[in-house]
Every structure is written in structure tokens, then in C-alpha cells.
Amino acid sequence: MDLALSEEQEMLKTMAHDFLTDKLPKTVVKEIEESEEGYSPELWKEVAGLGWMGLAFPEKYGGSDMSFLDLAILLEEMGRACLPGPYFSTVVLGGLSILDIGSEEQKQEYLPKIANGEAIFTLALTEPSASYDAGGIETKATANKDDYIINGTKLFVPDANVADYMLVVARTEAKSKAEEGITIFIVDAKSPGISHTVLKTIANDKLCEVVFDQLKVPKENILGELNQGWQEVQKIIQRAAVAKCCEMVGCIQQALDMTVDYAKERKQYDRPIGSFQVIQHYCADMATDVDGTRLSTYQAAWMLSEGLPCTQEVAIAKAWAGEACQRVMALAHQIHGAIGVTIDHDLQYYTRRAKAAEVSFGDASFYREIVAQEMGL
Amino acid sequence: MDFRLSEEQEKFRQEVREFLEDELKQGLWEPSCDAWIMGHDPEFTKRVSKKGWIGLTWPKENGGQERSFADRLILTEEMLRYGAPAACHWFADRQIGGAIVHYGTEEQKRELLPMILRGEAYVGLGMSEPDAGSDLASLKTKAVEDGDYYVIDGQKTWTSGGGHMNWIYLVARTDPDALKHRGISEFFFETSLPGVSVQPIVDITGGEHFNEVFFENVRIPKKCLIGEKNKGFYQVLNQLDYERSGMERLMANYPLFAALIQYTKETKRNGKPLSQDPLIRSQLAQLKIEFEIGRLHMYRVATIMDEGRAPNWESSMSKAYGTAFEQHLASTAIEILGLYGQLSPQSKWVPMKGMAYHSYLSSKGYSLQAGTSEILKNILALRKLELPTQ
Ligand SMILES: Cc1cc2nc3c(=O)[nH]c(=O)nc-3n(C[C@H](O)[C@H](O)[C@H](O)COP(=O)(O)OP(=O)(O)OC[C@H]3O[C@@H](n4cnc5c(N)ncnc54)[C@H](O)[C@@H]3O)c2cc1C
Ligand SMILES: Cc1cc2nc3c(=O)[nH]c(=O)nc-3n(C[C@H](O)[C@H](O)[C@H](O)COP(=O)(O)OP(=O)(O)OC[C@H]3O[C@@H](n4cnc5c(N)ncnc54)[C@H](O)[C@@H]3O)c2cc1C
Numbered sequence: 091m092d093l094a095l096s097e098e099q100e101m102l103k104t105m106a107h108d109f110l111t112d113k114l115p116k117t118v119v120k121e122i123e124e125s126e127e128g129y130s131p132e133l134w135k136e137v138a139g140l141g142w143m144g145l146a147f148p149e150k151y152g153g154s155d156m157s158f159l160d161l162a163i164l165l166e167e168m169g170r171a172c173l174p175g176p177y178f179s180t181v182v183l184g185g186l187s188i189l190d191i192g193s194e195e196q197k198q199e200y201l202p203k204i205a206n207g208e209a210i211f212t213l214a215l216t217e218p219s220a221s222y223d224a225g226g227i228e229t230k231a232t233a234n235k236d237d238y239i240i241n242g243t244k245l246f247v248p249d250a251n252v253a254d255y256m257l258v259v260a261r262t263e264a265k266s267k268a269e270e271g272i273t274i275f276i277v278d279a280k281s282p283g284i285s286h287t288v289l290k291t292i293a294n295d296k297l298c299e300v301v302f303d304q305l306k307v308p309k310e311n312i313l314g315e316l317n318q319g320w321q322e323v324q325k326i327i328q329r330a331a332v333a334k335c336c337e338m339v340g341c342i343q344q345a346l347d348m349t350v351d352y353a354k355e356r357k358q359y360d361r362p363i364g365s366f367q368v369i370q371h372y373c374a375d376m377a378t379d380v381d382g383t384r385l386s387t388y389q390a391a392w393m394l395s396e397g398l399p400c401t402q403e404v405a406i407a408k409a410w411a412g413e414a415c416q417r418v419m420a421l422a423h424q425i426h427g428a429i430g431v432t433i434d435h436d437l438q439y440y441t442r443r444a445k446a447a448e449v450s451f452g453d454a455s456f457y458r459e460i461v462a463q464e465m466g467l
Numbered sequence: 468m469d470f471r472l473s474e475e476q477e478k479f480r481q482e483v484r485e486f487l488e489d490e491l492k493q494g495l496w497e498p499s500c501d502a503w504i505m506g507h508d509p510e511f512t513k514r515v516s517k518k519g520w521i522g523l524t525w526p527k528e529n530g531g532q533e534r535s536f537a538d539r540l541i542l543t544e545e546m547l548r549y550g551a552p553a554a555c556h557w558f559a560d561r562q563i564g565g566a567i568v569h570y571g572t573e574e575q576k577r578e579l580l581p582m583i584l585r586g587e588a589y590v591g592l593g594m595s596e597p598d599a600g601s602d603l604a605s606l607k608t609k610a611v612e613d614g615d616y617y618v619i620d621g622q623k624t625w626t627s628g629g630g631h632m633n634w635i636y637l638v639a640r641t642d643p644d645a646l647k648h649r650g651i652s653e654f655f656f657e658t659s660l661p662g663v664s665v666q667p668i669v670d671i672t673g674g675e676h677f678n679e680v681f682f683e684n685v686r687i688p689k690k691c692l693i694g695e696k697n698k699g700f701y702q703v704l705n706q707l708d709y710e711r712s713g714m715e716r717l718m719a720n721y722p723l724f725a726a727l728i729q730y731t732k733e734t735k736r737n738g739k740p741l742s743q744d745p746l747i748r749s750q751l752a753q754l755k756i757e758f759e760i761g762r763l764h765m766y767r768v769a770t771i772m773d774e775g776r777a778p779n780w781e782s783s784m785s786k787a788y789g790t791a792f793e794q795h796l797a798s799t800a801i802e803i804l805g806l807y808g809q810l811s812p813q814s815k816w817v818p819m820k821g822m823a824y825h826s827y828l829s830s831k832g833y834s835l836q837a838g839t840s841e842i843l844k845n846i847l848a849l850r851k852l853e854l855p856t857q
Contacts, residue, residue, distance in 0.1 A: 218816075220806040225737060245816065246806050290814035292824060299815060358602040368841050416798060423831045427600050427839065428625045428677075431832045433669040438828075441671070445801065445827065446809045453805060455746060 093385070095163065103163050109140070110171035116436050122174045127252050128296035129175030138207025143181055147189060151197055152205035158186075158329075162336045162391035169340025172439045174295065176210045176249035182333040183248070183326065184211020187257060188276075190329075191314040191322050196276065200255070212253040212279075213326065214244040214300050222327055222452050224268040224320050229302065231260035231273060233309075238262070238275065240283075240305040250286045250298035253279040257326075258302070263317050272320040274313040281305060293446035328401070331408040331451040332394055335387040338411045338447045342383060342418040345440045346376045349422045356427075363425070372421045379414040386410050402464040409457035412448035419444050476541055483545040486518060491549065498550030500720040500826045503543075505676055506552025507589070507631045515553065516586035521560045525568050529576055530584045536772035540765060543714045550722035554628055558590040559583045562709045563636050563655070570653075570694030570702055579655065591632035591658070592710075593623040593680060594703065601842050603638070604647045604700055608682060610639040610654060617641075617654065617692065619662075619685040627836070629665045629678025632658055637682075642697050652699040656691040672828045705777050710837045712768045712782040717761040717789035719833060720797060720826040724754065726819040727800045734818075741803065750799050757792045764788055780851035783843035790833035790840065797826040 095103065113133060122130050137143065146161045147153025161181070168177065185204045188196055203209035219226035229242025240260055250256065256277045263271035277284070283305030286298040314322045350373055353364030363369050386407040393400035419441045423430045430437045448454075472480070490496065496508060515521060523539045525531025546553050564583045567575055582588050599606040608621025619639060626632070635658050642650030658665070662685035667675035694702045728751065731741040741747050764785035768778040778785075800823040801808035812821025834840045848854045 216806060219736070221736070223737075287815055289816060290811040292809040292811065292828075297809070357598075358600060358605075360602075360605075366841070368844075420794070420831075424834060424840070428595070428832065428835055431671045431828075431835070433671060433673060438671045441828070441831070449806050449808060453802065455802075 093388075099160060099163055102160060103167060106142075106164050106167035107170070110167055110173060114171045114173060116172070116439060119172045119174060119439060123294040128249065129252065134175065135207055137177065138205070141205075142177075143185070143207055144201070144205025145181075147185065147201050147205055151189070151201035153201070157395045159388075159391050159395035162333070162388065162395075165333050165336035166340040166343075169337030169443070170344045171340070172443060176212065176252060176296075178330075178333065178337070179212040179249040179253070180204055180210050182330055183213035184209075184255065184257060186329055187213070187274075187322070187326050188313065190325065191274075196313065200276070209254045210249065210252050211255050211257070212247060212249045213330075214247045214250065214256045214258045214277075215323065215327075216244065216246045218243060218245050220245065222456060224272060224323075227259055227261050227268075227272055229258070229260045231258075231262045231275065231307070233262070234306075236309055237306045238309065238312075240275070240277075240302045240307060242302050244300040244302075246289070247286070247298045247300045249296050250279065250300045251288050251296050255279055256284075256300070257313060258307075259319060259323055265317075269320045271317050272323065273316050274319040274322060275307050276311045276313050277305065277307055281307075291446060292442045294442065295446065327451050328404050329394060331457075332387065332390045332404055334447050334451050335383070335407045335411045336391060338415050338444065339380070339384050339387050341440050341444050341447065342376075342380050342415055345418055345422045345437065345444075346373070346380050348437065349373065349376065349425050353425055369425055372425055376418045376421050379418050383407075383411045383414045402461060405457040405460040405464065408452055409454040409461065412454045412457075415444040415448055472537070472541070476538060479538060480541045480545060483520075483542055484549075487545060487549040487551055490514075490551070496552050497820075498722045499552075499820075500550060500722050500822055501829055502550045502552045502554065502722075503547060503557050503715045503719065504554050504627055505674065506550075507554045507628065508552035509555050509586070509589075511552050512555035512586035515556065516584060521556050521586055522564050522580070522584045523560075525564060525580070529568055529580050531568075536769040537766065540714055540769040544718065544765075547714055547718035547721050548725075555589045555631065556583075556586045557715075558592060558628070558636075559588045559634075561713060562706045563588070563590050565709060566636075566653075566693060566702065566706050567655070569705075572690075574690065575655075575693065588634050589628065589632050591626045591629050591635045591678075591680065593626055593635045593637040595625045596622060597624055601839055603703070604651065606638060606640060606651065608637070608639045609643065610637075610641050610652060610687075612641075612689075613686070615689055616686045617689060619654070619682040619687060621682050623680040623682075625668070625677045625836075626665075626680045627677050629680055630667055630675060632665075634658060635663075635680065636693075638699055638703055641699075645697065648700045650697055651703075652696050653693045653702055654687060654691045655693050656687045660685055660687065662686070670829075671831060672825055674829075707838060708777045708779050708782050709772075711786040711843070712765075712772065712778050714765050716786045716833075716837075717758070717765055717792060720793050720822070720830065723800055723819070723822045723826050724758070724796055726822055727751070727796075727803065730819055731803065747803055750803065754792075754796055754799060757795065761785070761789045761792050780847045783838070783846040784851075786837065787834070787840040787843040787847075790830075793826075793833050794830045797823065797830040801827045 141154045144153030145156050146158055149155045188200050231238040231240045256279045258275045258277045262273040265271040283303050286300045289297045291297050353369050354362055356363050390403045390407040522531040523534045527533050567579050596606050610617040610619050637654045641652040662683045664681045666679040668677050670676050734741050768781050768785050771778045807818050810817040811824050
């Protein structure tokens with residue numbers, strides 16, 4: 091057993107940390123969040139230039155041939171730096187899904203475009219039912235000669251406002267089991283028949299309502315197998331959940347570091363507040379939550395990376411991370427006092443993101459149910 | 468022992484409810500969370516004043532009604548239940564009027580109390596400073612005697628409602644050479660005086676609720692001193708007991724509780740109302756249990772005040788408990804909403820007018836304002852349980 095990062099991974103981490111710290115002071119994060127696009131095209135190009143888009147793609151698709159575990163490290167640092175924009179949507183939801191289930195032609199067509207920063211992807215999965223269960227998919231795709239016609243409403247679609255392509259999960263056949271008859275399509279996001287509205291969210295990200303009205307998609311744009319899409323969707327959700335956990339590790343690690351620093355600096359009653367035992371214990375509790383989240387997240391990321399079955403490990407990681415983040419942020423606020431509940435303090439970026447991350451790709455009760463199933467209950 | 472309210476009190480509750488129902492029917496305001504501290508509506512305050520519901524507990528000779536603190540609790544409980552915009556008069560009614568009744572001169576009572584009773588004093592509480600939070604006694608804002616005046620210089624911060632206030636209750640240093648607790652005095656004056664300036668601080672919800680307040684060479688007449696010079700810190704401690712004692716420490720976001728219950732009845736998941744989901748039933752029932760325990764704490768505090776005692780450790784206990792409940796309510800609400808919980812009040816598709824979102828962020832401050840939960844637990848441990856400090 092070896093729980094440490096390799097030398098190369100440490101280098102990647104340091105490099106990512108330095109780059110993102112340099113590029114993303116919180117004033118810039120705020121500017122990007124408030125922009126209409128929600129991302130910085132210049133930074134996007136730089137990130138592509140570093141090879142981060144295709145980090146986990148094979149070289150033949152323009153990638154760097156590194157692993158999901160390496161990507162996990164990058165995601166942690168992105169979470170720490172509060173990188174706004176469609177990196178997660180493009181790489182984790184789009185790119186890795188195509189790499190996993192796409193045909194050779196699809197991989198050749200889309201992955202290089204992602205790797206060089208040309209294409210922004212997203213996933214249109216959840217609907218007004220706001221559920222990650224198959225039963226929540228009501229958007230319909232009806233065969234019509236060489237095309238499918240898609241109709242329906244998707245909700246909480248990240249970055250649909252800037253996406254070039256979307257993976258759309260739709261029902262292609264009415265079956266008695268909700269899990270059957272679902273298909274994934276690769277859709278040109280600029281096609282007629284797609285409209286979007288940007289929602290206003292706690293993380294100030296660009297979650298959208300996306301409406302498909304007689305959207306025409308060629309049959310060859312099916313990703314994976316017709317009517318067998320749900321199994322693949324589950325894998326996409328699983329990978330996204332772990333990737334989210336990685337961001338969450340970065341988020342709460344930063345919150346812990348900021349809080350410990352503050353507890354050392356801030357004086358009341360002529361002593362650092364960090365000298366009060368209650369504050370020390372709060373910090374100790376936070377550190378325990380951060381480490382628990384880190385260990386379970388990296389276990390899941392490593393297993394995914396190795397291609398090992400890890401339903402239970404992913405479920406444990408995400409169920410834990412969601413609630414641990416809430417505890418850590420609550421204590422971070424309590425220790426920061428009033429200064430921490432101002433918009434100009436950096437802490438609020440983490441509070442808001444931690445809340446969004448908790449519910450994205452399955453919340454704690456969703457994953458507790460999966461753990462219960464894994465226990466044979 | 469008798470846990471019931473009297474028939475008269477029940478009637479009073481009914482009267483308050485009818486008043487508020489009627490206001491709602493007329494569409495005069497909408498229920499919202501934090502309305503006791505963020506809902507500034509001078510017209511509402513005027514109407515409350517007309518009902519005689521400001522200064523309810525004060526002596527009759529000061530224009531009050533000598534009603535019990537339990538009565539006031541009933542009144543405020545209903546205001547909070549309805550999420551009524553009572554911020555204009557809340558501080559003056561809760562603690563400033565009482566402080567003037569207690570420590571003021573006859574002249575101050577004659578001049579100031581009628582204004583409060585009429586609902587015209589929108590008071591800010593000028594205690595905290597950038598370097599004096601929990602350790603209030605280390606405050607630096609100074610008040611220097613100069614003939615018939617005190618001259619105020621310094622800065623306060625986190626002043627709630629500073630953007631609306633026309634009066635401020637200020638704690639300042641009057642003897643820089645004395646031990647830090649023994650050189651502090653209290654003042655009450657109008658913020659329209661030259662040299663007072665207010666700078667809003669945007670809070671985590673995006674609202675402009677609290678403020679920085681600067682004092683530059685502000686000359687206030689000596690009659691603005693409340694109580695004894697240099698004894699201000701002891702007066703403040705007493706006032707803080709009242710500040711912490713109220714129902715707002717349990718019900719600041721009560722409208723969210725009501726809306727959440729409604730929402731779970733009306734929203735279906737997998738064809739069944741959320742309220743039928745055993746997990747959600749258990750979560751809501753747990754909130755109800757915590758809420759009812761909290762109410763008992765609050766009523767206990769009122770009975771202590773009715774005995775003529777300042778609630779000290781009791782209001783520390785009830786405030787720390789109550790704000791933890793409020794935070795639990797907010798996080799449960801947002802959990803039950805799932806993905807919808809992240810939508811802001813201005814968003815398309817937002818449920819319950821974004822109350823859960825607002826409350827989730829806003830409630831982070833509940834366990835800080837008016838004394839952090841840690842300070843309150845220190846008080847409880849030292850004063851009630853008599854634990855040693857060394
Ligand atoms: C099941 C069991 C098996 C044990 N086996 C062994 C053994 O094999 N060999 C052996 O030598 N001992 C053993 N012990 C003893 C054990 O090490 C002591 O119980 C332990 O060190 C605490 O000491 P104490 O019980 O005297 O409690 P105390 O030290 O008196 O502590 C009482 C309480 O005060 C708290 N406290 C003390 N100091 C501080 C501080 N500075 N800050 C905050 N809180 C503080 C403690 O956390 C505790 O809550 C065992 C104890 C148990 C319960
Ligand atoms: C929404 C809001 C509204 C407010 N409104 C007002 C207002 O109207 N007027 C006003 O004057 N002030 C107001 N305040 C300020 C409030 O009173 C202070 O935030 C509070 O007293 C804590 O001070 P601080 O924020 O400086 O934190 P600090 O005192 O710096 O505390 C930081 C952390 O250290 C802990 N700590 C400090 N001392 C000890 C100790 N001895 N033992 C253990 N732990 C300790 C605290 O509990 C906290 O966790 C408001 C605050 C908020 C959040």
C-alpha cells in the first residue's frame with residue numbers, strides 16, 4: 091500500500107497550484123463569475139496550452155496520456171482556486187464520456203477538439219424532477235428516417251450558455267423499466283431547436299434550463315448503444331461524482347488553511363483566538379473531515395483510474411464529502427466571526443461552492459441508498 | 468407549575484394574529500425571513516405603534532403598558548411567525564427603550580421614550596469595532612469631554628440596519644487610563660449630527676444589512692450620556708442579556724419552516740408527496756422537536772424577566788441553542804430541495820421564493836451576532852455551572 095502521490099504527481103500539483111494561484115486572485119474569480127459567459131477565453135486557451143484539457147486522453151487524440159488519478163490532482167487544485175468555467179463540463183462530463191463509450195470516429199472527431207481547447211462540451215441530464223434516477227428522464231427522442239427528433243426540458247445543465255456540444259440523455263423507447271430505452275446523443279449545441287436560460291445559483295456558476303423543441307439529431311450521433319444508455323449514464327454520474335469530490339477536497343483544504351491562519355492572527359482578549367481550546371478543537375474537527383474526505387476521494391479516484399469496480403467506494407466518498415463540506419464550512423465561518431460573512435471575504439466563495447457541490451451528481455441520501463444496496467440491504 | 472398561557476394571553480395572541488392576517492390580506496407586505504432585522508417598513512412600524520405594541524413591558528408612567536415579558540414574547544412570536552417587517556422599531560423596543568427606562572434621567576425618559584413609542588427611532592447598535600468583537604471591552608472609539616459636549620472619534624462596524632438608522636446607541640471609551648472595563652460609557656444620539664458617516668458592507672447574501680459607521684469629531688451634548696459615566700460596560704452586559712433573550716433567536720427564519728412544510732406536501736417525487744417520504748418526515752419531525760424545545764427555552768427566559776431578573780446564563784443558553792436550530796432548519800430545507808436548493812431568489816425555477824437559499828447563507832451570522840455561541844457557552848459554563856477558569 092502506498093497512499094502518497096508520486097514525484098510526478100507532486101510536481102503536477104505544485105505546478106497547478108502555482109499557476110492557478112497566480113491567475114486567479116479572487117477579484118478575477120469574481121469578474122469571471124459575473125461575466126455573461128462565466129469563463130475567461132484567454133485563461134481557457136492557456137489551460138489548453140498546458141495540456142490540461144486532454145490530460146487524461148491518449149496521445150493519439152491529442153492528449154497527454156495521463157490517468158484519471160492525475161486529473162484528480164488537477165481538479166483538487168481547481169477546487170482550491172475556485173476556477174470558474176466549463177472545464178469540468180468539457181473534460182469530465184464530455185471528454186471522458188466520449189473516451190469511455192464513443193466510437194473510434196467519434197473519438198477522433200471530438201477528443202482532439204477538446205484537447206486543444208476548441209470545443210466546449212456539457213451534459214444535459216437532469217430534468218425538472220431534479221433526480222439522478224432513470225425515472226427522471228422524460229425528454230423524448232423519436233426516430234424519424236435518418237434522424238431523431240428531441241423534445242423536452244433539461245434543468246441544471248452546466249455551461250449550456252457557452253457549450254459547442256452537449257451530450258443529451260433522452261428516452262428513445264417507452265419500456266416498463268425506467269432504466270431501459272434511454273439513449274445518449276452528441277448534439278451540436280448551436281442547432282436550431284435548442285434554447286437556454288441561465289439560472290441564478292449559489293455557486294454563481296452557469297447552470298441552465300435547456301429546452302429542446304423539435305431538435306433534429308442525426309442517427310450517427312448516438313453515443314454508445316441505442317436504448318442501452320442508462321448504464322453508461324450511471325458511469326458518467328459516478329465519474330462526475332468523484333471529480334466533484336476532488337474539487338471539494340480542494341475547497342475544504344483551502345477553507346481549513348485559511349481558518350487556521352486566521353486563528354493564529356486574530357487576537358481577542360489579548361491572545362490569538364487559536365489559543366482558545368474550543369477553536370483548537372474546531373480546527374482539529376475540520377482537519378479530520380478534510381483528511382477523511384481526501385482519503386475516501388483518492389481511494390475512489392484511484393479505483394476508477396485503475397478500472398476497478400468501485401460503486402461502494404464512490405458512494406462513500408460522495409456521501410461523506412457532501413456532509414463533511416458543510417461541517418467544515420460551518421466551523422470556518424464560526425471561527426472567522428463577522429468578517430467571514432461579508433461578500434468581500436474569500437471564505438464565501440468556498441461556502442457557496444461547497445453547497446452546490448454537495449447536491450451535484452447525487453447528495454448524501456442518494457449515495458447512502460447506494461451504500462445500503464451494496465451492503466445487501 | 469402551569470405551562471399554559473392565560474386566557475387573556477391567548478386572546479392577545481389571537482388579536483396579534485388577526486392584525487397580521489389583515490395586513491397580509493391587504494397585501495401590505497410579504498412574509499420573509501430575517502424581517503425583524505432586515506425588513507425596514509416605517510409604515511408598518513407606525514401601525515404597530517398605534518396598536519400600542521411598542522414598549523409593551525415598560526412602566527405606565529413612561530408610556531408603556533406594564534405588560535409581562537411573556538406577553539411581549541407572544542407578540543414577537545407572532546411577528547416572527549408571519550415574517551412581518553418589524554426592523555424599524557425592533558432594537559428600540561427590545562433593548563434601548565428598556566435601557567433608558569432603567570438608566571436614563573427623567574429628562575431623557577421624557578424626551579426619548581415617546582419618540583420610541585411612536586415608532587420613530589430607528590436605532591443602530593454601535594458596539595463592535597474591527598478589533599473589538601467578542602472582546603467588546605477592548606473598544607477604542609473614544610468620547611472626550613469638552614465643555615457641554617462629548618467629542619466622539621473612532622469607528623464601529625457590523626452595525627445592523629445602519630443604512631436606515633436615525634439614532635445610534637454607542638459604546639465608547641471615556642477613560643483611557645482606567646482598566647478596560649471601567650472606562651466605557653454609553654451614549655444615545657442622532658446620526659444626522661455632523662461627522663457621522665455610514666458605509667454599507669455587502670454581506671454573504673449580497674444584501675446591505677450591516678455597516679461601518681465612522682465618527683469624526685462628532686460633538687454630542689452631554690445629555691446624550693446614558694447612565695453613569697465609565698459604568699457603561701456593566702450596563703451593556705445587562706442589555707446584552709435582553710438582546711439575546713428574544714424569540715428572534717429561534718424564529719428568525721420561521722417563514723421558511725412554514726413554507727418548507729407546505730412545499731413537501733405539494734411537491735411530488737416518484738408520484739408521492741415528499742411529505743410521505745419517511746426520511747423527510749423524520750427530518751421535519753426532528754425540526755419540530757428541536758423547535759418546541761427551543762420555545763420552552765424562550766418562554767423560560769421570559770418568565771425569568773417577569774420575575775424581575777435579567778436572564779443571564781439562561782439567555783446565553785437559549786440563544787446558542789436557538790440559533791443552532793435556525794441553522795439546522797436552513798440546511799435541512801436546502802437539503803430537501805436538492806438541486807433546486809442552489810437557486811437564488813432571482814432565478815427562474817426557484818422554489819419558496821428563494822427563502823432557503825437566503826436563509827442558508829444568512830444563518831451563518833446567527834451564531835455570531837449578539838455574542839458568538841462560544842462566548843455564550845463560556846458564560847453558561849462559568850456563571851451557571853461555576854466551572855473554574857484555571
Ligand atoms: C478502557 C480503558 C483502558 C485503559 N487502559 C490503560 C492502560 O492500559 N494503561 C494505562 O496506563 N492507562 C490506561 N487507561 C487510562 C487512560 O490512559 C486514562 O483514562 C486517560 O489517560 C485519561 O486519564 P483520566 O482517566 O485520569 O482522566 P483525566 O486526565 O482526569 O481527564 C478527565 C477529562 O478531562 C479532560 N482533560 C484533561 N486534560 C485536559 C486538557 N489539557 N485539555 C482538555 N481536556 C482535558 C479529559 O479529556 C477528560 O475528558 C485506560 C483507560 C480506560 C478507560
Ligand atoms: C449579521 C451580524 C450582525 C451584527 N450586528 C451587529 C450590530 O448591530 N452591532 C454591533 O455592535 N455588532 C454587530 N455584529 C457583530 C457581532 O457582535 C460580532 O460579530 C461578535 O461579537 C463576534 O465578534 P467578531 O466577529 O469580531 O469575532 P471574534 O470575536 O474575532 O471571534 C472569532 C472567533 O473566536 C471565538 N472567540 C473569541 N473569543 C473567544 C473566547 N474567549 N473563547 C472562545 N472563543 C472565542 C469566537 O467565538 C469566534 O468563533 C453583528 C454580526 C453579524 C454577523
